[in-house]
Amino acid sequence: MAEERVGVYICHCGHNIAGTVDVEAVAEWAADLPNVEVSRHYEFMCSSLGQELVEEDIKTLGLTRVVVAACSPHMHERTFRGACERAGLNPYLFEMANIREHASWVHAVDKEGATEKAKALVSAAVHRVVHHTPLETMKVPVEPTTMVVGGGIAGIQAALELADAGYKVIMVEREPSIGGHMAQLDKTFPTLDCSACILTPKMFDVGAHPNITMLTYSEVEAVEGYVGNFVVTVRQKARKVITDKCTGCGTCWEKCPIRVVDDVYEAGLGYRKAIYRPFPQAVPKYPVIDVESCTYYKTGKCRACQMFCPTEAIDFDQQDEVVDYKVGNVILATGYEQFDARRIPEYGYGRLANVFTSLEFERMVNATGPTGGKIMLRDGVTEPESVAIIHCVGSRDRRYNQYCSAVCCMYSLKFAHLVKERTGAEVYNFYMDIRTPAKGYEEFYHRLLEEGVRFVRGRVAKVTDAARGPGEEGKLIIQCEDTLIGKQRRIPVDMVVLSAGMEPRHDAEEIGHLFGISCSVDGFFIERHPKLDPMATMTDGIYVAGVCQGPKDIPATVAQGAGAAARVLGVISQGEVALEPIRAEIDEEHCSGCRICNTMCPYSAIDYIEELQVSRVNPALCKGCGTCVAACPSQVITGAHYSYDQVMAQIDGILIDVNRPVTAEAEVAAD
Amino acid sequence: MSNQNGNTKPKLALYWASSCGGCEISVLAIHEKILDVAAAFDIVFWPCVMDFKVKDVEALADGEIDVCLFNGAIRNDENAEMAHLLRRKSKIMVAYGSCSMEGCIPGLANFTSRDAMMQFIYHNSPSTDNPDGVEPDPDWAFPEGPAPLPKFWNTVKTLDQVVPVEYYLPGCPPEAEWTETLVMAAAAALAGEGELPPPGSVIGNKDTVCDECPRTKNEKKIKRFYRPYEIVPDPDTCLLEQGIFCAGYATRSGCGALCPQVNMGCRGCYGPNEGVDDHGARLITGLASVLDAKTDEEVDAILDTLPDPAGYFYRFGLAHSMLHRTDVAHAPKRDGN
Known part of the structure; x- marks a missing residue:
């Protein structure tokens, strides 16, 4: 260890680091750290010239360890490991110090402090790296089947890309039909394509594709394994309908006497039966029995559906099926939930009858919806003469969600157009900013301006039915500051549409936990890199697509679905994946068999060997999380690349007093 | 290896610093083997058992003691003085028992401060009867002359935090078989009939x-x-x-x-x-x-x-743990060591 020769490279990252950290001083100071052979600084270490600098020094100076102080290892650890490898050095003899995210960016106002911290981080890396040992990656074959979780447009796109490329796909959808939110929409902005017309062929393709196994009315219960070799446990909820016999004729739901408000597909605006198919174009075509509402499950009587079913497809005793699937990769496309407008009481949704949510309005304007496409007040007969559309409901609002939901401006414009087209009513858009950044969107906005839609800039304070004058009686009054004229306005209307934003699924956190990925503060899944790797996640083999990763419109969702599929195809076509050699290992000679680690492993990678009375880690299952390493009371479990010596040396290194000359370090013992 | 008495047996010293005395007794738990020890070694210092004075040790040449079994933690000036003296006079210094090795029960004092402890013991404990509020005064003097008391430390230390140590014998107290193993191995090695384990070794098993x-x-x-x-x-x-x-x-x-x-x-x-x-x-x-x-x-x-998780987890190892007194704002200033 004492004879290691460490090369230290401090990256300027343009002004990103050098603008705050005195990189020259850090490089000069680091040259005196123990074992450091050479210490340099360079403008862009990640450039080919920067990498060549490292390679050259390894060859000419005989470096045995390399430290690059630059950005996050998430960004460039692979880059520099590659440089080491090309020069003949085991890539795991490299260590990265993050002096950008951890120093220059977070201490931009304190140059001196940032420089001191950079020195400490470099010292930590230098102290650590001499304890590194060469490690070899392990190659494992990739199961070519992919699981797509979520049957909305993102999942559909991803599944079709993979299936068309010739690989098997297992699609898991929670609802009885695939289609997702897009299936509920009438028109899509800005082209006003019929949503169903462009979606249903794809749904049909998924259902009919020989490479796709579709598991609707199903949920993932457990996930085990690792990239290339996951085992996913899926619970297929009992439909109470034998799909092999069912023809989808519809007799059952015609005969069913129980009518239930359809909160999912019709957004609460319409009804379905206790046995139902969510919508006419549903894929698969088979209905399900909602056992909560069905009379048979309450009283043991009725059985109307069973009696009338021409193919005897109703099976009241059908049980859930739990099946394990072996898949190599997983694409999560779990979508979103609409912001619950009840949470903003001043807008009156749920209290004032003629306040609608955007999803209700989507169903209303849909030709197959509850009103047959007619725009009507809650009474079901009156056509409104004036409609207010309130933007940013639950979005861009510190009380609820800070983020912009990205689609509301455009669908609000679409609503305005549809109201104009179908009723001739006066339409007011209450907006903060109109955001129309994609292709053809701004043109659509201009078209609306020409159609005579009114735009009032300002966040609506409240919606009320308390009239103050004769013109307001029987109306809903929008109270709002019109910020363009600087005046408070009260605008009476017949109907209010709340353009509610997108929110993560209520159980996104749990789903993330199941698949070993995390959610951002907003609750959306975190991608591996927001710009350069938006489909992958920090867990190898788990990809994300669509709104579950963040608000986006249909084109972006489709692009991400296809992109995620492309990433998966890349892994499949390699045939095998290299697993990081960062794994736990138990020193069996010194394991006392206390079994404390046995229940700790989240990947069930630890076995207890009864005959030897020791525990053992299965290297193929271990993901190197370190839980057992921390748990082991006798410290005989070592995490490769995170050994006790390495971590303690790193701590010793970071606690160095950077304001002393390095040579005085040994004196810091006194207590 | 002869001394002024013409005795060629290796020399053994035993000393207790801050400890309960159990370690002293544990040495005798080797039963009749103590006779072998007495046969193999010339015991030059064992104040618990025989009448030796500090000046007897001071009279020895540096390094003249072959093996010193030192039990007890270091918590006052006297403990430290004896540790330094015996270190200087001994070839092999053994931290004998948990107190000298890890701090043990005396080390639990490191959960509090000297001042807080003095306050409790001399003033506030329910059984204290000290109407004049007397406290030990390190600089006490009688009219006839000074009678200093060893100064009490704020922090209890282990032997190896004060002087270098060759071997450690764990236990509260150590089990007799290991005492015997160590002493007889040392005797054999000193007689040129065996090798000692590498310095720094703990005499015991490696596992749990x-x-x-x-x-x-x-x-x-x-x-x-x-x-x-x-x-x-x-x-x-x-x-x-x-x-x-x-x-x-x-x-x-x-x-x-x-x-x-x-x-x-x-x-x-x-x-x-x-x-x-x-x-x-x-x-x-x-x-x-x-x-x-x-x-x-x-x-x-x-x-x-x-109950008392700190006591459960650090009953023996507090003084030697990584839990140093880093909370400078709340830890009293140290002196006397």
């Missing part, structure tokens, strides 16, 4: 008490802890699994798992197993791993059934 414990170990999930009087434990199953705190899982073996075999959880007196720096940290991390709890509230509820 679980290794020697005959109880059956299963996967563990602990819902609550019991004190030994609260339940009658199953004699064949791991005590920890039954909710009785047992430090065996993180404690060096060598004792033969004596306590667990009589239904008492291991106290941890042999300190951490080979390679572990901080006994308490490992006890905590191991125990935290097997609590059957999902929420903070559940964790708290389970830990509420474990």
Whole structure:
């Protein structure tokens, strides 16, 4: 260890680091750290010239360890490991110090402090790296089947890309039909394509594709394994309908006497039966029995559906099926939930009858919806003469969600157009900013301006039915500051549409936990890199697509679905994946068999060997999380690349007093 | 190897610093083997047993003592002075027993400060009767002349935090077989008939008490802890699994798992197993791993059934742990050492 020769490279990252950290001083100071052979600084270490600098020094100076102080290892650890490898050095003899995210960016106002911290981080890396040992990656074959979780447009796109490329796909959808939110929409902005017309062929393709196994009315219960070799446990909820016999004729739901408000597909605006198919174009075509509402499950009587079913497809005793699937990769496309407008009481949704949510309005304007496409007040007969559309409901609002939901401006414009087209009513858009950044969107906005839609800039304070004058009686009054004229306005209307934003699924956190990925503060899944790797996640083999990763419109969702599929195809076509050699290992000679680690492993990678009375880690299952390493009371479990010596040396290194000359370090013992 | 008495036997010294005396007795627990020791060594200093004076030690040449078994922690000037003196006079310095090796019970004083302890002992404890508020005065003088008392330290230290140490003999007190092993190995080596283990070695096993414990170990999930009087434990199953705190899982073996075999959880007196720096940290991390709890509230509820966790985890190892007095704002200033 004492004879290691460490090369230290401090990256300027343009002004990103050098603008705050005195990189020259850090490089000069680091040259005196123990074992450091050479210490340099360079403008862009990640450039080919920067990498060549490292390679050259390894060859000419005989470096045995390399430290690059630059950005996050998430960004460039692979880059520099590659440089080491090309020069003949085991890539795991490299260590990265993050002096950008951890120093220059977070201490931009304190140059001196940032420089001191950079020195400490470099010292930590230098102290650590001499304890590194060469490690070899392990190659494992990739199961070519992919699981797509979520049957909305993102999942559909991803599944079709993979299936068309010739690989098997297992699609898991929670609802009885695939289609997702897009299936509920009438028109899509800005082209006003019929949503169903462009979606249903794809749904049909998924259902009919020989490479796709579709598991609707199903949920993932457990996930085990690792990239290339996951085992996913899926619970297929009992439909109470034998799909092999069912023809989808519809007799059952015609005969069913129980009518239930359809909160999912019709957004609460319409009804379905206790046995139902969510919508006419549903894929698969088979209905399900909602056992909560069905009379048979309450009283043991009725059985109307069973009696009338021409193919005897109703099976009241059908049980859930739990099946394990072996898949190599997983694409999560779990979508979103609409912001619950009840949470903003001043807008009156749920209290004032003629306040609608955007999803209700989507169903209303849909030709197959509850009103047959007619725009009507809650009474079901009156056509409104004036409609207010309130933007940013639950979005861009510190009380609820800070983020912009990205689609509301455009669908609000679409609503305005549809109201104009179908009723001739006066339409007011209450907006903060109109955001129309994609292709053809701004043109659509201009078209609306020409159609005579009114735009009032300002966040609506409240919606009320308390009239103050004769013109307001029987109306809903929008109270709002019109910020363009600087005046408070009260605008009476017949109907209010709340353009509610997108929110993560209520159980996104749990789903993330199941698949070993995390959610951002907003609750959306975190991608591996927001710009350069938006489909992958920090867990190898788990990809994300669509709104579950963040608000986006249909084109972006489709692009991400296809992109995620492309990433998966890349892994499949390699045939095998290299697993990081960062794994736990138990020193069996010194394991006392206390079994404390046995229940700790989240990947069930630890076995207890009864005959030897020791525990053992299965290297193929271990993901190197370190839980057992921390748990082991006798410290005989070592995490490769995170050994006790390495971590303690790193701590010793970071606690160095950077304001002393390095040579005085040994004196810091006194207590 | 002869001295002024013409005695060629190697010289043995035994001393106690801050300790209970149990280690002194444990030396005698080797029973009749003590005669072998007496035959093999010339005992030059053992104030507990024979009448030696400090000046007898001072009269020896540096390095003249071959083996010194030093028990007890270092918590005042006198302890330190004797540690330095015996170190200077000895070839092989052995930290004998938990107090000198790890701090042991005296080391628990490091959870508080000297001043707080003095306040309690001389003024506030329920049994104290000290109407004049007398406290020990290190600089006390009688009219006839000064009679200084050893100055009490704020921080209890282990022997190796004060002087270099060759070997460690763990235990509270050490088991007789290991005392015998060490002393006879030293005698053999000094007679040129064997080799001593490398300096810095701990004389004992390398693994944990679980290794020697005959109880059956299963996967563990602990819902609550019991004190030994609260339940009658199953004699064949791991005590920890039954909710009785047992430090065996993180404690060096060598004792033969004596306590667990009589239904008492291991106290941890042999300190951490080979390679572990901080006994308490490992006890905590191991125990935290097997609590059957999902929420903070559940964790708290389970830990509420474990009285005095600091005492359980650091009963023996506090002075030697990584838990130094880093809280400068609240730790009293140190002097006297």
